[in-house]
Amino acid sequence: MRKLENLLIIIVLIILFYSASKYGDASIDVHFHDTFYVINSAYIGGWFAVWLLIIFLLFKVVRRRHHYVSPLITLTYTTLTLLFFCVFLLLGLVNGASNGAGFSNADLDALIFRNKLRVVAAWCLLAVQVIFLTYFAVQLLKKRAVQR
Numbered sequence: 001m002r003k004l005e006n007l008l009i010i011i012v013l014i015i016l017f018y019s020a021s022k023y024g025d026a027s028i029d030v031h032f033h034d035t036f037y038v039i040n041s042a043y044i045g046g047w048f049a050v051w052l053l054i055i056f057l058l059f060k061v062v063r064r065r066h067h068y069v070s071p072l073i074t075l076t077y078t079t080l081t082l083l084f085f086c087v088f089l090l091l092g093l094v095n096g097a098s099n100g101a102g103f104s105n106a107d108l109d110a111l112i113f114r115n116k117l118r119v120v121a122a123w124c125l126l127a128v129q130v131i132f133l134t135y136f137a138v139q140l141l142k143k144r145a146v147q148r
Helices: 003-018 043-067 071-090 105-141
Strands: 027-033 035-040
Touching: 003 043, 003 071, 035 043, 043 071, 043 105, 071 105
Parallel strands: none
Antiparallel strands: 027 035
16 A cells, blocks of 8 residues: 555544444443433444545645655554544443443443543544644645655
């Protein structure tokens, strides 16, 4: 594969297959102030797939403008994005009633710990996205590469 940013298309396909599978029906509880929002993980996967397509296009803009995209930046971004997003989604795949019926105290403690890990993974994922957008902005501010 000549261009590393094409790996993002593979990640998008994985996310879309995940969303279409039986695991796409798993719910994600988002705690916002004093309210919990329950969201189907297929929606989050779909919106994230759209986001990755936008990032893919931004990589193409940088490549067209400068005729070069740093393989280190591309590989690091792709790896960290895939890692944190998979951790976020996979920690949410817990079987059982959403109201906690039938869980022991140890099970509830494990669920709370998983939820905290999901929050950390979500914040890390957001930080990776902000770092990439900073990289993209710097690349746009650089002088255009001269075509030969």
